[in-house]
Amino acid sequence: MALQSTACKTCSLNPLCLPVSLSFADIEKLDEIIKRGRPIQKGEHLFHQGDAFTSVYAVRTGTLKTYTLTKDGEEQITGFHLASEMIGLSSYDVATYQASAKALETTNVCEIPVALLDELSNQLPDLRRQIMRIMGREIREDQQMMMLLSKKSAEERVASFLLSLAHRFKRRGYSERMFRLTMSRSDMANFLGLAVETVSRVFTRFQHQELISFGGNAKEIHVLQHGELCNIASLSDAERLELGLLDLTNS
Amino acid sequence: MALQSTACKTCSLNPLCLPVSLSFADIEKLDEIIKRGRPIQKGEHLFHQGDAFTSVYAVRTGTLKTYTLTKDGEEQITGFHLASEMIGLSSYDVATYQASAKALETTNVCEIPVALLDELSNQLPDLRRQIMRIMGREIREDQQMMMLLSKKSAEERVASFLLSLAHRFKRRGYSERMFRLTMSRSDMANFLGLAVETVSRVFTRFQHQELISFGGNAKEIHVLQHGELCNIASLSDAERLELGLLDLTNS
């Protein structure tokens, strides 16, 4: 497991994270405004919905979930966030966080005060562009999620979810065929718009078809037949593109 | 019906649109890069998914829908866009449009070449912030849509949709109690993740309960009981906030 440095310029994640496309000098300026605090324990909150919006965060190690509250106090999970992913940008136009962020395991984050980030993006056009790229990507991901929620069956949703995780782990240098599901079944179900029982049933069906298997506990998953899982997921071109499965050579 | 000017500085929409919070001088600079072409006819495309990403657009009059294509060639509508709303920003980090945009009626747009907008946002921090605000809001709207799609019943979805439209018309100076549904039942169903028949059935039920009524054709809707519709929609706090229904005085 790669140890992430405490400075962007030496951090193994910087090709995936905010510093992408920044010059060495610019990364140093960015480093100056970033705060790296103590780790957050599992179950602990990074911020709560309604807190004053002071900082955005980049995940250094671990996983977080972000969620909003429905009318009756249930949570609606809006995303799971792995190393190098940014949290909080969607609150940019309001004074308070519009979601809560909770650690699913022990997690380290880089805190970036928005006031300073805002100031710095006036000076560094590349940084500004990178922030806008990240926001643009998030919009597209959310829209793919909308497609998943409005058009896909339970099996398609679970398969898509697993492929998305696999791809994100791969990009970070981990195995795409074996990884830990740090979120509970209930969290997955919530995120995918399904009942816990349905998620569980799909997992058992996938195991019987020998598409996946679980090691020891129900957390560690092995993806046995990546290709078949892709078929089941009925991915759109947009999703294939995001997962790096689309051949860009065809017109 | 208010006629929108062909310059931002005199446009009645500018308090809702990109120029928000720009100084008079800055608006003039923005005006210089905006192109205002001929109207787009109903059914015509503003751009297609896959076209080179050259410009973002602000709707001046009319309505557009944006959509992506699913694996089997069906469209998945990602949004309806009324006057003053921006289109195309979600493609900011890629070379091609990630969605298609099609006019639902005769529509006028302001075209803003991204190269120039990008350049100008280096010079005008307020413009940059406004763009990021718009993107942040879009992310939150998409996440509310995800909640609608994963948690709400057919009646809740339709009620929420009508309230959203009503609110947006109101903000633009039109009646919130009577407006034209420029999109087809099929478009609404697609957007809301429902079958056309279900949308139609919900409309008849709402009519029997005298919550709404239709004038003449099936396009012009009257909202008879706004409050009751709010109850049916089971709006989250985030949605109430967006619709201006939340009392911010309580802690």
Place this chain on the structure above:
DNA sequence: CGTAGACTTGACGCCTCTCAACGTTAGTGG
């Protein structure tokens, strides 16, 4: 005036939710 598309209405079936019971894991304290 005729036709195509949009909209409505009804009947039926299926996918997924709900409810309930049971098995398993992890964390706690003795």
Place this chain on the structure above:
DNA sequence: CCACTAACGTTGAGAGGCGTCAAGTCTACG
């Protein structure tokens, strides 16, 4: 180290909301 317990996960049975199919009605446009 083990017993205990609460949270998590799995499995089954039953029900209901919504999708699908089909037919009929209405509207718009040539």
